[in-house]
Every structure is written in structure tokens, then in C-alpha cells.
Amino acid sequence: xxxxxxxxxxxxxxxxxxxxxxxxxxxxxxxxxxxxxxxxxxxxxxxxxxxxxxxxxxxxxxxxxxxxxxxxxxxxxxxxxxxxxxxxxxxxxxxxxxxxxxxxxxxxxxxxxxxxxxxxxxxxxxxxxxxxxxxxxxxxxxxxxxxxxxxxxxxxxxxxxxxxxxxxxxxxxxxxxxxxxxxxxxxxxxxxxxxxxxxxxxxxxxxxxxxxxxxxxxxxxxxxxxxxxxxxxxxxxxxxxxxxxxxxxxxxxxxxxxxxxxxxxxxxxxxxxxxxxxxxxxxxxxxxxxxxxxxxxxxxxxxxxxxxxxxxxxxxxxxxxxxxxxxxxxxxxxxxxxxxxxxxxxxxxxxxxxxxxxxxxxxxxxxxxxxxxxxxxxxxxxxxxxxxxxxxxxxxxxxxxxxxxxxxxxxxxxxxxxxxxxxxxxxxxxxxxxxxxxxxxxxxxxxxxxxxxxxxxxxxxxxxxxxxxxxxxxxxxxxxxxxxxxxxxxxxxxxxxxxxxxxxxxxxxxxxxxxxxxxxxxxxxxxxxxxxxxxxxxxxxxxxxxxxxxxxxxxxxxxxxxxxxxxxxxxxxxxxxxxxxxxxxxxxxxxxxxxxxxxxxx
Ligand SMILES: CC(=O)OP(=O)(O)O
Numbered sequence: 001x002x003x004x005x006x007x008x009x010x011x012x013x014x015x016x017x018x019x020x021x022x023x024x025x026x027x028x029x030x031x032x033x034x035x036x037x038x039x040x041x042x043x044x045x046x047x048x049x050x051x052x053x054x055x056x057x058x059x060x061x062x063x064x065x066x067x068x069x070x071x072x073x074x075x076x077x078x079x080x081x082x083x084x085x086x087x088x089x090x091x092x093x094x095x096x097x098x099x100x101x102x103x104x105x106x107x108x109x110x111x112x113x114x115x116x117x118x119x120x121x122x123x124x125x126x127x128x129x130x131x132x133x134x135x136x137x138x139x140x141x142x143x144x145x146x147x148x149x150x151x152x153x154x155x156x157x158x159x160x161x162x163x164x165x166x167x168x169x170x171x172x173x174x175x176x177x178x179x180x181x182x183x184x185x186x187x188x189x190x191x192x193x194x195x196x197x198x199x200x201x202x203x204x205x206x207x208x209x210x211x212x213x214x215x216x217x218x219x220x221x222x223x224x225x226x227x228x229x230x231x232x233x234x235x236x237x238x239x240x241x242x243x244x245x246x247x248x249x250x251x252x253x254x255x256x257x258x259x260x261x262x263x264x265x266x267x268x269x270x271x272x273x274x275x276x277x278x279x280x281x282x283x284x285x286x287x288x289x290x291x292x293x294x295x296x297x298x299x300x301x302x303x304x305x306x307x308x309x310x311x312x313x314x315x316x317x318x319x320x321x322x323x324x325x326x327x328x329x330x331x332x333x334x335x336x337x338x339x340x341x342x343x344x345x346x347x348x349x350x351x352x353x354x355x356x357x358x359x360x361x362x363x364x365x366x367x368x369x370x371x372x373x374x375x376x377x378x379x380x381x382x383x384x385x386x387x388x389x390x391x392x393x394x395x396x397x398x399x400x401x402x403x404x405x406x407x408x409x410x411x412x413x414x415x416x417x418x419x420x421x422x423x424x425x426x427x428x429x430x431x432x433x434x435x436x437x438x439x440x441x442x443x444x445x446x447x448x449x450x451x452x453x454x455x456x457x458x459x460x461x462x463x464x465x466x467x468x469x470x471x472x473x474x475x476x477x478x479x480x481x482x483x484x485x486x487x488x489x490x491x492x493x494x495x496x497x498x499x500x501x502x503x504x505x506x507x508x509x510x511x512x513x514x515x516x517x518x519x520x521x522x523x524x525x526x527x528x529x530x531x532x533x534x535x536x537x538x539x540x541x542x543x544x545x546x547x548x549x550x551x552x553x554x555x556x557x558x559x560x561x562x563x564x565x566x567x568x569x570x571x572x573x574x575x576x577x578x579x580x581x582x583x584x585x586x587x588x589x590x591x592x593x594x595x596x597x598x599x600x601x602x
Contacts (some may be wrong), residue, residue: 005171007037007041013038015146021070022047023064025046026049032081036170052446052449054081056420058084059087060301061278072425073099074100077117078105078164082403083124084499085101086356089129094413095412098149099152100152101306103125103160106165125162130155132159134161134162134164140168143177146177192299201327209339214280216241218238218242218245222245222246224328228324231571238253238265244401245549250400255322258284258392259546261548268343268591279299289309298310298316301409342598345597346594353587363513368540370537371399381433383433384408385422390473393544397544419439419463422522423436423463424461435459441467441493442550445491467537467539469490469493506533507536508533510536549564550579560596
């Protein structure tokens with residue numbers, strides 16, 4: 001009997017198909033032609049998405065993984081194609097997203113002869129990858145790719161497989177190379193002991209101002225968290241990635257911390273005497289966790305995370321759902337807490353302030369009104385690709401995450417140019433949903449060639465460019481540096497609507513508050529007709545209020561609120577009241593005012 005044969009590259013694609021991969025993002029080069037041939041053969045089963053820069057392909061794969069939880073796949077050819085992948089792969093690494101990168105290599109017979117575009121790729125990917133291999137035989141190609149996918153899932157990171165081009169053409173035995181059956185088995189969840197939960201409850205009982213800081217893993221258990229927050233009277237702060245995981249309309253959800261914060265969250269956290277970090281892995285902990293003394297409880301399902309941001313008073317290795325269920329079961333309802341009430345009141349007023357800014361009807365166009373319009377047209381299950389810069393702060397503050405919405409950012413790596421690739425990945429993964437890209441002009445102009453990808457695949461993305469000819473996130477940082485002029489942050493303006501039109505995308509420019517609603521209506525109508533659209537919103541370079549400059553400390557047995565010495569040194573406003581007023585917030589009150597009102601003691 002003759003053994004059935006299959007090209008090694010086709011066998012590799014069948015492995016991807018078995019793992020449920022639908023889209024593969026990349027740009028061909030000569031050293032990748034054996035896989036390109038296979039992609040053509042398998043086009044009914046797997047979709048090759050031609051991006052216009054490998055960086056965009058790698059970022060789209062990372063965004064796909066972050067949005068869906070499923071592996072994202074990207075490729076680049078030997079040499080420049082491989083190098084261009086790096087930015088997107090680092091984004092995946094830093095945000096723990098499973099991504100497979102297939103990398104072309106010259107035919108193995110030409111390797112080590114200083115051949116055209118040949119370079120040693122494996123060492124280059126060593127730092128970014130959790131698994132990094134060059135295929136050594138045609139027969140092992142599907143096996144190595146299968147193993148790479150398992151490693152990417154297991155280690156929540158990037159797996160790289162370098163493929164000498166000639167191996168892909170070779171016929172190998174046609175057998176089932178994929179090991180996807182492991183997907184059926186859920187990992188066992190760690191759970192707390194009764195004693196651990198009782199110790200936690202004792203710490204809560206002895207605290208005057210306990211506060212939660214929770215990570216995005218809470219999403220499935222947000223109901224239990226809210227029940228415990230109410231029962232024990234503990235307000236909640238969240239990490240940036242947890243935005244939307246705890247409903248914004250829960251009165252005890254104070255929102256995010258630090259620079260992208262709500263005022264109430266930063267203020268309340270600064271007075272906490274007990275911080276309960278629940279799956280929170282916070283990249284700014286070194287700033288925010290070290291401003292004052294508090295007791296620290298950490299509950300995490302990853303044992304390698306314990307103590308990495310703060311010394312522990314209590315560490316509980318547990319899944320958040322298991323922990324919350326037991327804490328609810330073993331706790332008694334706490335008496336009403338003045339700290340909880342004061343925090344909730346401060347948050348309510350903060351939300352009213354944001355609402356006021358969004359609904360301004362006079363003055364120049366600024367980012368708040370753009371967000372009002374996005375919220376107006378956004379559907380319940382919209383998907384957002386949000387680019388790095390002010391749009392991160394602004395989306396955390398102004399974007400309405402209610403409903404079944406999904407969003408993604410380049411969180412820890414924070415690369416600019418993420419919005420377009422994320423929107424492409426979002427629209428391909430969720431073809432029936434409305435998808436937005438929200439980018440600053442600096443970020444957008446790094447990847448704008450990939451509007452062509454939206455056109456090529458008929459992706460009706462709503463691209464919003466918040467365009468102020470400034471790297472505004474950086475400008476704000478420079479504003480706070482003593483005796484520093486603005487340096488290198490001003491950008492040449494462009495007519496992004498015209499650029500979009502030149503690529504086949506409907507382009508709309510909006511310069512005034514009056515023009516804004518009609519522009520968004522037109523954008524909506526365009527995408528409903530199946531076409532991508534771009535709104536170039538010419539906004540001011542106004543800065544949002546930097547609430548991270550607020551500081552609380554105890555003087556004579558009472559909390560006192562000030563603005564940081566650094567801010568005072570670089571700005572005219574010296575009092576908290578003047579600080580609020582300079583950001584159009586004369587009605588805002590320091591948390592200390594609420595403390596007095598509700599009787600919170602230091
Ligand atoms: C990085 C940066 O400053 O971006 P933006 O101008 O969108 O804030």
C-alpha cells in the first residue's frame with residue numbers, strides 16, 4: 001500500500017486549522033513562498049490577510065489574541081520581514097497574548113553561505129519568544145508548529161517557528177499532526193482554605209479604609225465582587241485592563257488609578273489602610289503602591305506574582321471566583337462605612353464633571369465631545385481598538401463600556417500604531433459587530449497605509465483620528481518637567497480625510513462642535529452600507545485633568561489634600577481649588593471635603 005503524502009507546508013496549515021485558526025496576517029517574500037503556495041491551496045479553509053506592513057500583521061495577531069483569547073498568527077519573510085514583526089510580537093509578549101509567528105528562511109542548502117536576505121533569526125527572537133525554533137527537517141515542520149501553539153497557550157506568549165523555504169514543498173506522510181485535544185481539559189482552579197479567608201476577613205475588620213484593586217480576570221465573577229464590596233463596604237479600584245470587567249454603573253466602582261485615573265480612585269487609594277489586590281498586576285505599582293503605608297493582601301491564581309509589587313501581609317493563591325464565593329460564605333455584613341459613602345459620593349461628582357465636559361455646546365472642539373458622539377453611535381456589542389496616547393486616558397474616562405462591548409489596547413508595551421491593526425483584527429474576528437479604531441494623529445500616521453487592508457477586505461471600520469498636531473500625551477509629561485520647553489512633539493498636520501479618500505475609505509473632516517453630530521451620522525450610514533470610514537476630528541491640544549498630581553496625607557490627625565510639589569513648581573496653580581478650576585472643574589471638591597461630610601477619620 002502506498003502511503004498518502006502531503007506537502008509539509010500544507011500539513012502545517014492543517015495543524016493551524018485543527019487549532020481553530022481562521023486568519024493569518026502577513027506579507028509575502030521569496031523565502032516564504034512555500035507557505036504562500038500552501039495558503040493558496042488551503043484558501044477555502046484558512047484566510048490569508050494581506051497587510052501592508054509586517055508590524056501591522058503582528059499587531060493584528062496580538063489584538064486578535066487579546067480580543068478572542070485564541071491564538072493569533074502572523075508571518076514575515078527572511079530578513080526585513082522578520083525584523084518588522086518585532087514590534088507586534090513584543091506587544092503580545094508584554095500583554096501575555098498567545099501568538100504564533102511563522103518566519104521565512106532561505107532554503108536550507110543556502111544557509112550559512114551569506115545568502116541574500118539570510119540572517120540568523122532564532123537569536124533575534126530569543127527575548128521575545130517563549131518558544132523559538134528553526135525547523136530542521138520537512139517532516140518536523142507540522143510537529144514543530146503544533147508544539148509552538150501549545151507553548152504559546154501554556155506560557156501566554158509568543159512562539160516563533162523559522163521555516164527554511166524549501167522544506168515546505170517536500171511531500172511528507174499525511175497524518176494528523178495536531179494535538180488539539182488538550183483544549184478540552186480545563187485547568188484546575190486553585191482555591192483558598194477557610195483559614196486564609198478568615199485571616200482576610202480579620203484584616204478587613206481591623207481596617208478603617210480598605211480598598212480593592214482588581215484585575216481583568218474578574219470579569220466572570222464581577223457579580224460576586226460587587227456583592228462582597230457592598231457586604232463589607234469596600235470600594236473597588238481597577239487596573240486599566242479591567243475597565244469594563246466591573247460595571248461602571250456600580251456605585252462602588254471608583255475606576256482606574258494613576259494617570260489614566262478617575263479622581264475618586266486616586267484620592268481614595270491614597271488614604272487606604274488596607275489594599276486587597278485581586279488578580280491585579282499593576283505596571284504603575286511602583287508609583288502608586290509606595291506613596292504611603294498600608295496592609296497588603298494579594299489574591300492571585302499565579303504563584304509567581306506574589307509580592308512582586310508590594311510586600312505581603314497575606315497572600316492567597318486562589319482563583320478569584322473561588323475566593324469571592326468563600327469570602328461571601330464566611331463573612332458577616334459590615335456596618336455602613338463612612339469611607340465607602342465618601343468615596344461613592346466623590347465618584348458620583350466626578351462622573352457629573354465628565355458628563356458636563358462631554359456635553360459642552362460652546363468653545364473649540366475637544367476630545368470630550370468626540371467621545372460623546374462615539375458613545376452615541378456605538379452599538380451594545382461594539383469592538384474598540386484604542387491607540388496609545390491620550391486616547392487611553394480618555395477612553396478609560398469617557399468611553400461607555402456598558403453592554404457586551406470589547407476593547408483592546410497595547411497595555412504594557414504601549415506601542416503607537418495599535419488602533420488600525422486592532423480594528424482590522426476585531427472586524428475579522430467579529431464580522432457582525434461594529435468596530436472602531438480610535439487613534440491620535442501621531443499614532444495613526446505610523447500605520448495609515450493599512451487603511452488599504454480595510455478596503456481590500458471590505459471591513460466597515462469606523463476610524464476616528466483625534467488630530468491635534470501634537471504628541472499630546474508626551475506634551476503633558478514635558479509640561480510637568482521643571483524648566484523644560486516643549487521639545488520634538490509638534491507634528492505637521494495632514495488632511496487625513498483626503499488621505500483616506502485616496503485609499504478608497506470615506507473621509508470626513510470635522511473642525512467644530514456644530515459639525516460633529518452630522519459627521520458621526522454620516523460615518524454610521526457609511527459603515528452600515530459596508531464601507532470603512534475615517535473621521536479626522538481636528539481637536540484642541542487641551543490636556544485632561546492630571547488627577548495623579550493630587551496627594552493626601554495626615555496632618556494633626558486629619559487628612560489634607562494638596563497638589564504635588566512637582567506640579568506646583570511647574571504650574572501657576574498652587575491650591576487644589578485653583579487646580580480644579582484650571583481644568584474647567586470649579587465645582588469639584590477634594591476628597592477631604594467628603595471625608596468631613598461623612599465623618600471619615602484618619
Ligand atoms: C503618544 C502621544 O502623545 O499620543 P497622543 O498625541 O494621541 O496623545
